[in-house]
Structures are given as C-alpha cells and as structure tokens.
Amino acid sequence: MERFTGNFTQQEPIPDAGIEAALAVLRHGRLHRYNTAAGEVAETALLEEEFAAFLGARYCLAVASGGYAMATALRAMQVGQGDKVLTNAFTLAPVPGAIASVGAQPVFIETTEDLTIDVAHLEEMALQTGAKVLMLSHMRGHLADMPALVALCDRLGLRIIEDCAHTMGAAWDGVPSGRFGAIACFSNQTYKHMNAGEGGFLTTDDPDLAARSVLLSGSYMLYARHRAAPPPEVFERIRLDIPNISGRMDNLRAAILRPQIALLPDRRQRWNALYQTMEAGLAHTPGLRLIPRPAQETYVASSFQFSLPGWGADRVRAFVARAAGRGVELKWFGAPDPVAFTSRYEHWHYAAPRPLPQTDRVLAGLIDMRLPLTFGLEDVAQIARIIRSEVISVGQADDLRVEAVPLAD
C-alpha cells in the first residue's frame, strides 16, 4: 500500500535576493521603518509602493499582520462599539477576531456549496441588521461573482472590506482580487502567497481611508515618509483626531518580501499546476465532490478543498484517520472541536453565532489540504491516488473502525 512521505507544512525558502536584502538591513541596523539615513528610502516604504503598483491600487500600507490590517480597515471606516459587521461564516478566526477587536459584532452569512458567500442570505441579513460594512473573506481563494456582489452591496449601502489572505495574485474576469472593495487586506504569514513569517497589507484608493490607516498604524508624525500614501494635506486635517494603535511593519520583513512580488505570477502558475493535477487525480471518484471553479476566476491554489456530501461524521473521521495513516494530512471543517488552523463559526462564542444550517451542511463534509510549492506533480498525483482509494474503501465500508495502516518502515 503506497504511503506519502512529504511534508504538508514545508514552504519554499526565502529567495536569495530576499536573504541578501535582509542581511543588509541587519548589518546597517535601521530596522524601524522611520529610522532612515539621510536620503535613504526605507524598505517598508518601497515595498508599499511596489505592492500598490502590482495590484493597481493608489495606496498601500504595510502592517504587522493580516488581522491587524482588517482591524485597521474597520477603524478607518469608523466602525466601533456595538456596530454590526457582516462576514462569511466560512472563514479563519482572525476575521471575526478583527471585528471583535474594535468592539463590533460579527454577523455570519451562509456559505454556498461552492464555498462562497450566499448572496440571498447576505441581502436578508443586511436588511435585518442595518449593517453598513461587509468583511468579505475570500476563504481558501474561492471568489464569488464579484461584479454581481458589488452591485448588490451598492444597492444595500454596504461598504466592502476584502479579506484577500488567500487571493493575493488572483482575479475575477481579469480584475485583481482586492480591487473590488473600499479597502483590501492581505496577509504575509508563512502559509500565504508571500512569506515573511508575519505581516500584512492594507490597500485602498480612498485618500481619507489611507491617511486614517497610516495614522492608526503608528506613524507618529512621520507620515510624509510614506510613498504609497496621500499627500500631507490629507493627514493635516485629521492627524490630531486619530489614535496611534501601533502595528507597523519593519524593514526586515519588508526586505524579505520585496523580491517576492515579482515571483507571484510564477508561483500562481506552479500552484495551479499542482491543483489541476490533484483535480484530475480525484475526478470521478464515487462519493467525492470537487469544487467547481468559474471560468471568470483566476485562482492561486495554495490549498485544495473537496467535499464528501452526505457522509456521517464517523465515516469522515475514519477517512481522515486512514489518509493520515498513509501520510496524507487532511483537515476537516466538520470536526466538533477546533483543531490548529481549522475552526468553525460556532466555535467563536464571543460573537454569539446563530445556527446556520446550510453552512453546517457544507462544512460537515468539507475536507481541506495545503499544497506547498515544495511538492512536485508526482507528489500530488500520489496524494490523489491515496485519497481516491481511501474515499472508495471508507465510503463503502460497513465497519468504520479504523484499521492501523501498515507503515513502510
């Protein structure tokens, strides 16, 4: 019985240019973004300028994490105590966490089978709550029909903050993800599309939101050192009214990230080759549903999802255990307890979530795995063979007690 021996959490090394640039920052010692020599432009300011150009946004602010970018976006929009913020029920913990961090209340929206936000439920909840903001999480890189969603939000008076943690480099009909909302937030945490360990970006075209965000992030009165930011007069109007809630990025992380921007198209192509190999390997597996990808969507498949519709919890648990025994590390969004990076909306008790039967049904059979770029096409083909054989055998088994899988050595 074949067994996979690769590591699902091993990312690629930082490119040599990033290592060299990081060493240069360490050698000169000016790690703080506002600590510059005469005539020097900080790595952080250059990174912001380059990422804004890559995305086609007017303004970009580099910060400490994706979650910090989202909280800053909410504060910049003056969302505060007791306000309701609509967001996807299928998302990662930092998203409701960012909403709670400003004293606001997350209101979770149902998930479709294709893992995007349910627009009918969104409309219902917008009308019911009077919410003014949608924190739209493109969870696991699945994009909703963006022009239709933007039109609906305009009609409902909802401003959109896009959570692009899984869609850096993705697009809908050629328009980059992050160009649809008033603000977009990105993460540079290790498992995202550019790796600095931790970090994030906030992008916008709105000068007032950009200036507020820069001031919020802790710019002291050095905002004029930002290059992807509005001119000083925009800051002068508000600079004494905005609290400093420090969450800046430093020059070391910026140095590591700058050379990775140009690598994004190549990474997208390699991730998608892994994804398509997995998709082909799992196609027509009885009991397994692949998630369809719309033709308008340009995705960046750093992870892979499939579902086992209608399977009971015991059967899914047996399948995940059997796959693990053969070296295939899968995550299950139906697990009753939060495990590592996998959690469900009802685990976020502080948000007092209401039951969402459609999302429960979708998550009950939803399986997820990382596709690190250290995998080759052969690795992914082998993983697909293992999953396929276990879905077929566990799917047909009468006895769900998990037998030990003999290890290779």
Ligand SMILES: *Cc1c(COP(=O)(O)O)cnc(C)c1O
């Ligand atoms: C990673 C992630 C974020 C941001 O996470 P940070 O760890 O704060 O950078 C936001 N949303 C989703 C869906 C994520 O996966």
